[in-house]
Amino acid sequence: MGLLKISSFHKHRGDDVEFHDTLREAEHAPAKIYITSLFTYSWKPVHEAAAFYRTLYPDAEIALGGIYATLMPEHAGLADVDNVHVGLLQSVERFMPDYSLVPDWESSIMFxxxxxxxxxxxxxxxxxxxxxxxPAQSITDLVKPGHREVTLWDNNVLGVPNWRDIVDELRELNVKVxxxxxxxxRLIDQGVAEKLRQLRIEPxxxxxxxPSERNALMRAIPALETAGFNRRRMHVYTLYNFMDSPDDFLSRVIDLLDWGVVSYPMRYEPLNSLVKNKYISPHWTPQRLEMVAKARRVLGFGGAFPPYEGLIKKLKAARSFEEAFSLRSHPSDKRRRAPRNVAGTIESLTTGLTRDRAAFRELLNDPATLAYSITCESCGAEREPGERAFALQDYAGQYVGFVCPNCHPNRKWINGLWRSVLGESFSRNGQSTRSLPVGVLSRTVH
Ligand code: SF4
Incomplete structure (x- = not known):
């Protein structure tokens, strides 16, 4: 959506725009190239795109923005771009996306x-x-004439005092929402539910x-039903692998199925995750995460757990998490490698993540280790650019050290290392010292 809005902005100024969703040569050499980014763990194609277009158009100015660039600007800055934009690009915010670049889209998307x-x-x-x-302006102007559906990416629309104005406009447009x-x-009571019912919301x-959201859902679901929404068309995102335990996750899933709504499990990823599905919360194990993933494929539908009678029975009758999510084994299961627990985060007992909490992960072939020579924090060996090495990052995505393959962090000692570093490498205000305590590292590695 960001790129489409930028296109509208430039066309408004009289510029020509080309949109690329694959790496290819442009019809006309560009003066400016915008690259957007999505989740942090999808960083590689972003760097590849930057390198590709830099080689083709060395004189063009390349700007990188989006979610990854905002959450990890230091890491994003290692891409071959002229500038990294952090946050929203306010100058294009209120432009309608340029749908002429994506003629197949049938829904207007907006914030x-x-x-x-x-x-x-x-x-x-x-x-x-x-x-x-x-809302800063009427949203009607953001709906493309002819589109019968509107998808709002607002993150908490009910938290805005005049959200009812948006509902009124959408009702006038008579679109599916x-x-x-x-x-x-937590913001849905009977009055809110009745107002929302003026729209065709699907789902x-x-x-x-x-767990503390339980009472709010017990109030919101009947309110929405009374207003006329079908429980089976209520989808509830259900976070796991965060501060929760597997048992806590199970009881939230049972709650939702019991209430007749659909549970859509969402696996937690740290905000600076560079490898998808690698993070394992201290309360979870790779095996238990795999059980949820498999149950979603086998017992669920489209990755969700609908309130099927059999499923509710199975989950409620289970005496443990393992029993609840166990499936009959398949011969091919034996050939599958068990997932490895090689990354994670030490969580303190307080709720909420803070910067003074460190997350270390191995970053094989990370651009930092490809672009610069590094010194192994453990044994002192020099690694030339491109040689295999591992980068360690703090929670804010800043590099705090590197190790060579010989000192590769393995799961036997990594928890000890984290604890040591949490105590010794991070000050109370959350500033990292940017250097690992070599003594601690050496002691732990060897
Ligand atoms: S998860 Fe929490 S902070 Fe994020 S958009 Fe929803 S309510 Fe807001």
Whole structure:
């Protein structure tokens, strides 16, 4: 959406625009190239795109923005770009996306509002968008004539005082509406549900990420039903692999199925994750995460757990998490390698993530280790650019050290290392010292 808005902005100025969703030569050599980025773990294609277009058009100015660039600007800056844009690009914010570049799209996508009134520790929205604001203008202008569907990416639309204005406009437009990022169940009472019912919302999405949201959902679901929404068309995102335990996750899934709504499990990823599905919370194990993933494929539908009678029975009758998510084994299972536990985060007992919490992960062939020579923090060996090495990062995505393959962190000692570093390498205000305590590292490695 960001790129499409930038296109509208430039066309408004009289510029010619080309849109590339694969790496290819442009029809006309560009003066400026914008590259967007999505989740942090999808960083590699971003760097490849930068390198590809830099080689083709060395004189063009290349700008990189988007989610990854905002959450990890230091890492993103290692791409071959002229500048990294952090946060929203306010100058294009209110432009309608240039749908002529994506003629197959049948739905208008937009943000009617930005930001969120809350600061959930697992969520990137407060960092990406800040406090809640909007709607700054009529959203009708953002709906392409002819589109019969509107998808709102607002992260907490009900948190905006005048959200009813948006509903009124959408009702006038008579379009199907998807509040794609979910509605905050804590803000839904009977009055809110009745107002929402003025729209054709399909489906109604909410979240049950932490146990304390239970009462809110117990209030919101009947309110929405009374207003006329079908429970089976209520989809509730269900976070796991964060501060929760597997048993806690199971009881939230049972709650939702018991209430007749669909549970959509969402595996937690740290905000600076560079490898998808590698993070394992201290309360979870690779085996248990795999059980959930498999159950979603086998017992669920489209990755979700619908309130099927058999499924509810199975989960409620189970005496443990293992029993709840166990499946009959298949011969091919034996050939599958067990997932390895090689990364994770030490969580303190306080709720909420803070910067003084360190997350280390191995970054094989990370651009930092490809672009610069590094010194192994453990044994002192020099590694030339491109030689195999591993980078360690703090929670904010800053590099705090490198190790060579001989000192490769393995799971036997990595927890000890984290604890040591948490105590010795990070000050209370969360500033990293940018150097690992070599003594601690050597002691732990060897
Ligand atoms: S309410 Fe939703 S959007 Fe807001 S901080 Fe929490 S998870 Fe993020």
């Amino acid at each position: 009617g509002t930005r930001g969120c009134i809350r600061k959930c520790a697992f969520c990137a929205v407060p960092k990406l968008e800040g406090k809640v604001w909007g 998807d509040f794609n990022q979910g509605l905050d169940a 109604v999405r909410m979240a049950y990420d932490i």
